[in-house]
Amino acid sequence: MEEGTRKSGDLWSGVALAALGGYIVVQARQWEYLGPEGPGAGFFPLWYGVAMLGLSALLIVSQLRRGSARGSAIAWTRLGRALSTWFALAVSVALFKPLGFAISFALLTYFIVAVMYRRPLKTAALVALASAAGFYLVFDRALGVPLPVGILGF
Amino acid sequence: MEIIAGLLNGFAVALEPANLFWCFVGVLLGTVVGILPGLGPPATIAMLLPLTFNMNPGGAIIMLAGIYYGAKYGGSTTSILMNVPGESASVVTCLDGYQMARKGRAGAALGIAAIASFIAGTVGVVGLMLVAPPIAKFALSFSSPEYFALMSLGLALVVLLAGRSIVKALLAALVGLWIASMGTDLFSATSRFTFGQMELLSGIDFVVVAIGVFALAEVLVNLEVREETRLLPVPKGLRNLLPTMQDLKDCRFAFVNGSVIGFLVGALPGGGSTIASFLSYGLEKAVSRRREQFGTGVVEGVAAPEGANNSETGGALVPLLTLGIPGSGTTAILLAALVLWGFKPGPLFIPEHPALFWGLVASMYLGNVMLLILNLPLVPLFAQVLKMPAYVLYPLILGVSMVGVYSVSASMFDLLLLMVFGLLGYLMRKLDYPSAPLILGLALGAGMERALRQSLMMSEGKLSILVSRPISAVMLSFALLVLLIPVFGKLNAWRLRALEQG
Numbered sequence: 293m294e295e296g297t298r299k300s301g302d303l304w305s306g307v308a309l310a311a312l313g314g315y316i317v318v319q320a321r322q323w324e325y326l327g328p329e330g331p332g333a334g335f336f337p338l339w340y341g342v343a344m345l346g347l348s349a350l351l352i353v354s355q356l357r358r359g360s361a362r363g364s365a366i367a368w369t370r371l372g373r374a375l376s377t378w379f380a381l382a383v384s385v386a387l388f389k390p391l392g393f394a395i396s397f398a399l400l401t402y403f404i405v406a407v408m409y410r411r412p413l414k415t416a417a418l419v420a421l422a423s424a425a426g427f428y429l430v431f432d433r434a435l436g437v438p439l440p441v442g443i444l445g446f
Numbered sequence: 447m448e449i450i451a452g453l454l455n456g457f458a459v460a461l462e463p464a465n466l467f468w469c470f471v472g473v474l475l476g477t478v479v480g481i482l483p484g485l486g487p488p489a490t491i492a493m494l495l496p497l498t499f500n501m502n503p504g505g506a507i508i509m510l511a512g513i514y515y516g517a518k519y520g521g522s523t524t525s526i527l528m529n530v531p532g533e534s535a536s537v538v539t540c541l542d543g544y545q546m547a548r549k550g551r552a553g554a555a556l557g558i559a560a561i562a563s564f565i566a567g568t569v570g571v572v573g574l575m576l577v578a579p580p581i582a583k584f585a586l587s588f589s590s591p592e593y594f595a596l597m598s599l600g601l602a603l604v605v606l607l608a609g610r611s612i613v614k615a616l617l618a619a620l621v622g623l624w625i626a627s628m629g630t631d632l633f634s635a636t637s638r639f640t641f642g643q644m645e646l647l648s649g650i651d652f653v654v655v656a657i658g659v660f661a662l663a664e665v666l667v668n669l670e671v672r673e674e675t676r677l678l679p680v681p682k683g684l685r686n687l688l689p690t691m692q693d694l695k696d697c698r699f700a701f702v703n704g705s706v707i708g709f710l711v712g713a714l715p716g717g718g719s720t721i722a723s724f725l726s727y728g729l730e731k732a733v734s735r736r737r738e739q740f741g742t743g744v745v746e747g748v749a750a751p752e753g754a755n756n757s758e759t760g761g762a763l764v765p766l767l768t769l770g771i772p773g774s775g776t777t778a779i780l781l782a783a784l785v786l787w788g789f790k791p792g793p794l795f796i797p798e799h800p801a802l803f804w805g806l807v808a809s810m811y812l813g814n815v816m817l818l819i820l821n822l823p824l825v826p827l828f829a830q831v832l833k834m835p836a837y838v839l840y841p842l843i844l845g846v847s848m849v850g851v852y853s854v855s856a857s858m859f860d861l862l863l864l865m866v867f868g869l870l871g872y873l874m875r876k877l878d879y880p881s882a883p884l885i886l887g888l889a890l891g892a893g894m895e896r897a898l899r900q901s902l903m904m905s906e907g908k909l910s911i912l913v914s915r916p917i918s919a920v921m922l923s924f925a926l927l928v929l930l931i932p933v934f935g936k937l938n939a940w941r942l943r944a945l946e947q948g
Contacts, residue, residue: 301877302614309617316624316639323636330903333636336895337627344620351613370670371876377669378869381662381844385861397848401841409672409837419838427845437497437853 306351313348316341377408392442398424449575456804459504460812468505469809472512473816479513480520480536481831485843487517488775488885489664492656493843495783496850503787504802508809510783514776515567515759515810518719519817522559522752523825524832526552535719535755538727542740542747549743557687558697558745559752560821562704564814566753569705570712570760571810577713578796578803582768585793590904591911594897595918595925597890600715600771601883602925607721608880612932615883618874622887623894625650633899645859652782654851654860655888658867659874659881660775661847665840666872672836687822689745697749700730704753711754712761715773719758723751760810767791767803770893775882778889 316337324332384400391399398420406416428446431437459465479490491510498506521536526543539559546555588596605615628639629649640646689697704726711722730750731740740747765771770792772778784791789799796803821828851864874881905911913919 305873305877305879309621312621312624319639323631323638324634326907330907331899333631333634333638335902336898337624337638340620340623344617344624347613347617347620351611351617354613367670374666374670374872378662378666378865378872381868382865385848385858385865388858388861393848393852397841397845400844404669404841405837408669409835411837419841423838423841423845427849431849435497437849438856439849440852440858 300355302351303355306348306355310345310348310352313341313344313346316344373408377404380404388440388442390442392444392446393439394424394428394446395442395444396440397427449579452579452800452804453575453808455801456806456808459801459805460508460808464502465505465508465805465809466812468501468509469512469813470816472509473516473519473813473820475509476513476516476518477520477817477820477828478831480517481523481828482834482839485664485839486660487514488656488779489661489843490517491776491779491783492653493661493846493850495653495656495779495786496853498783499786499854503784503789504805506787507780507783507802507806508813510780511759511763511806511810512813514780515756515813516817518567518752518755518759519560519563519821520828521755522563522748523556523821523829526555526559526748527829528832535723535758536752537720538723538751539748541727542742542744545741545743546745546748551743553687554689554693554745555748556825557822558689558693558749560687560818560825561689561694562697562701562749562753563756563821564818565701566705566708567756567759567814567817568811570709570757571807571814572760573709573713573757574760574763574810575807578764578768581764582793582796585769588793588917589915590897590900591915591918592921594894594901595912595921596769596771597894597897599921599925599928600765600773601886601890601894602928603715604773604886605883606928606931607718608882609878611878612929614877614879616929618879618881619883619887622884622889623891625655625884626888626891627895632896643859645857650863651851651854651860652779652786652888653854654863655867656775656779656782656885657847657851658864659871659884661843662864662868663871663875663881665843665847666868667875668836669840687825693745696745699733700726700746700749701753703729704750705757708754708757709761712758712773713764714761715765715771718762718774719755722754722758726750726754763806767795768793770795772886772889775885778882778885781889 320334320337320341323334323337325334325338326332380400380403384396387396387399401423402416402420405411405419406413428439432439432446460469475490476487479485479487491513494510494513498510501509518535521531522539522543525531525536525539526547529540529544531537531540543555543559546552601619605612605619608615608618624639626649628646630637630647637647707726707729708719708722711725712719727747727750730746731737734740734744734746736744762773762777765773766777766781770781770790772781781791789795789802847864848861851860854860871881874884901911902909912922
């Protein structure tokens, strides 16, 4: 990632982590800190929550002091490819319940081969079918590892 | 005498046909994983961990350890033939290994890498065998304050060497501690950070986070580009893979250097094989009579780092098995594996489970022999693995990751969490947050909190117990010093140089 992009990324990740630290501290204060039998459920989270707040504040301040990262470019194509794959993966997981593992995984593989790698549709279909069948035979049939089952029964 | 008896018993365990088979499977898988750039041992071990739940724990740990050290043998192949390190530990092997291959000496480079790996890997196991039992005996005197201090020190060392920014590494470790806190508090039965989800009452499974942060994130990073790398020709025939007598003579010091540095760095939490290989390469260059030729294809430049990254495995298992403290992402996953199978790595691990410990040690001797046999004549065959198209490989990794997570508890919720942690792992890489401290924070979080709370119960709430006992005081002071290193300019410059090289 470009240096400037990383700088603004540091700033925003610092803000997100500060928010998480704040949330942890607020939650931890609702639990017992120190009871008659020793430290309670809130003791440890409170301390690491405070540490998270402090460190993320340090990160934010150091980024602000270094100045803004205007003019730097994010490698959108790279990011887009990775996030598209992640989204396809999430969709395939969501399809496990209605379609089952085999079909959903075949669709995911088809997407990666045909769209992400721009291979011929025939190749994509072949790889998708072969890998889905391979997973079903190896894990479900041979190893007895359960796979999500859809309305079609596999 | 005790060690010899233990080792003989270990060989009896390791030579059982089933264990021998799992050892072979582990080193074979490890070699393949090592050869494939972009798929590392932590991701592979995390993916395969759920599949070992129904296995005999002895066979399972032998296999997972085989993947761990086998990957280091395989990692050199792509460094030498493609100038692309299969593992981060093999980065430095590119410097001279690839140059040797370009000069037509790929066979000698691959051969010396295998021989150095074998010698140093074996020395590392000898070190583990000799050092682990006395350390475990010493650690028997540890109580909760010492354990808390030890875990803090381990985490501090990992944070120190995990990334350029200590602040980011610390934040990653704190996120790991937070994830470890999710679920029902075992002391008070309070539910913490469950967001009203029943599924979170029992906490988040380590496997889900490890697979998401390592395997999924690795695939997403690799999928960003569609480039292919060209392979240099692999010489056929064993004779072409054997280094000359002069090569072996030139590598005498490199074998010793790699073995010793690798083991010592491995035993230090946070050290890791990448740093071990760079230190050993640096030392080799510093004492060499032909230091100006380093980087142009000298054989010692391959032997020293390859030896060091293999010897490191034996060293890394010392704190893991005797103190229950992992020093890297991979050993954190091995720790989780042992805990999931019902074992408690620590001072009592060796006396309570001698067959498991000595069986593992003996299997590592056998595994190193298997790897030497596999890696010398079969390198051309393994190199064919590189011809597997990325568009076939990556869906397979995604599939194994999903099956691995689903097989733990047949829970769709865990699969959703896998997506979340996959995205988190990817963003962490893009934003330069190291993932090892997060995994270590997660692995050590519950133990750290328990040790701290037990210490404070012992002292009736007084934090001074942590510094009034000599061992914990020394370890906590050292942890504090480690975290203050960035404040001291020269020391921080050394740290950054080590990280840049790694």
